Amino acid sequence: xxxxxxxxxxxxxxxxxxxxxxxxxxxxxxxxxxxxxxxxxxxxxxxxxxxxxxxxxxxxxxxxxxxxxxxxxxxxxxxxxxxxxxxxxxxxxxxxxxxxxxxxxxxxxxxxxxxxxxxxxxxxxxxxxxxxxxxxxxxxxxxxxxxxxxxxxxxxxxxxxxxxxxxxxxxxxxxxxxxxxxxxxxxxxxxx
Numbered sequence: 001x002x003x004x005x006x007x008x009x010x011x012x013x014x015x016x017x018x019x020x021x022x023x024x025x026x027x028x029x030x031x032x033x034x035x036x037x038x039x040x041x042x043x044x045x046x047x048x049x050x051x052x053x054x055x056x057x058x059x060x061x062x063x064x065x066x067x068x069x070x071x072x073x074x075x076x077x078x079x080x081x082x083x084x085x086x087x088x089x090x091x092x093x094x095x096x097x098x099x100x101x102x103x104x105x106x107x108x109x110x111x112x113x114x115x116x117x118x119x120x121x122x123x124x125x126x127x128x129x130x131x132x133x134x135x136x137x138x139x140x141x142x143x144x145x146x147x148x149x150x151x152x153x154x155x156x157x158x159x160x161x162x163x164x165x166x167x168x169x170x171x172x173x174x175x176x177x178x179x180x181x182x183x184x185x186x187x188x189x190x191x192x
Contacts, residue, residue: 001019005040025066052146077162084172096147098134107138115141125151132191 006182033054040048068085100122115138121130128145137141160172 026058026061029054033058041175055146056149059153061156063157067158078118080162081158085154088154092147092151096144100141100144103138103140112138128152 006075033051036048036051036054038048039136040047040051046158067080100119103157104115104119108112118127118130120138121127125148127141128148128185131142131145160169164172
């Protein structure tokens with residue numbers, strides 16, 4: 001709250017809210033998504049896999065809001081991208097690599113040394129491809145494919161915001177929406 005003097009002896013109060021990209025209702029959606037995934041793994045909700053899709057939608061919303069709110073005009077293009085990657089890395093990498101380290105220690109301690117073969121995939125955020133090609137070695141790593149997908153998304157998405165005009169950005173996003181299902185169908189047919 002800021003105070004502005006109007007007349008001697010009187011003070012006018014002026015509220016100034018700091019802009020925030022936080023939307024509290026998104027946390028409720030995260031809770032629903034998490035609950036659906038857990039119920040799927042407990043074999044109590046056959047369509048709980050939709051929680052993963054909801055997580056991806058939430059992530060896309062959060063990243064888009066973050067990039068739109070970052071003030072594209074205020075930053076240089078490389079600065080916008082650098083700031084984006086710094087925020088993402090500081091938010092995701094410490095916990096991710098801690099989970100990977102704990103899982104490697106746990107797996108090797110119970111004689112599942114073959115988990116070491118997954119380490120390059122885990123370290124490069126390509127674990128989703130490893131699971132497609134070879135399946136899962138250690139069940140506690142099973143959910144890490146989703147982080148790989150998100151990190152791959154982060155490789156391209158900020159460049160669209162930094163280097164495209166608003167009109168071209170809108171067109172590029174609509175193209176992604178249109179091509180997404182077609183690409184999924186083609187890949188499923190090819191890999192299936």
